[in-house]
Amino acid sequence: MADTNNTQNAEDIRKDLEKQIADLKKEVTKLSKSLSARGEEVYEDLRNQAGDAYEEASVRARGAAQQVRTQAHAVSEAIRDNPGTAATVLSSAGILGFLIGIVIGQAMNSDDRRSHRWY
Numbered sequence: 001m002a003d004t005n006n007t008q009n010a011e012d013i014r015k016d017l018e019k020q021i022a023d024l025k026k027e028v029t030k031l032s033k034s035l036s037a038r039g040e041e042v043y044e045d046l047r048n049q050a051g052d053a054y055e056e057a058s059v060r061a062r063g064a065a066q067q068v069r070t071q072a073h074a075v076s077e078a079i080r081d082n083p084g085t086a087a088t089v090l091s092s093a094g095i096l097g098f099l100i101g102i103v104i105g106q107a108m109n110s111d112d113r114r115s116h117r118w119y
Helices: 003-081 083-108 111-116
Strands: none
Touching: 003 083
């Protein structure tokens, strides 16, 4: 009789565990579907945001390109109208850039580095 109670008790526990496992499997399936749906929503949101950012950047780039073309046209007109002045300005800018390069080169070449020179 004790053996029958133990067998029935074990059978009840086994059935209860099987039910719990089945319930857990259902819950995992629901969570998986929920996560999948949420992932798709996040993906779509990010995709839409990226598309909007691309469109905005594209519009700005077109505006900047148009502005550069306008400025380039204005500069070319000024150079055509005043070739002597343009040559003087460009020569002065070149000389100024050369002098700045020399000053920066001298500033970077400290006394500690003098021993590493090849000459």
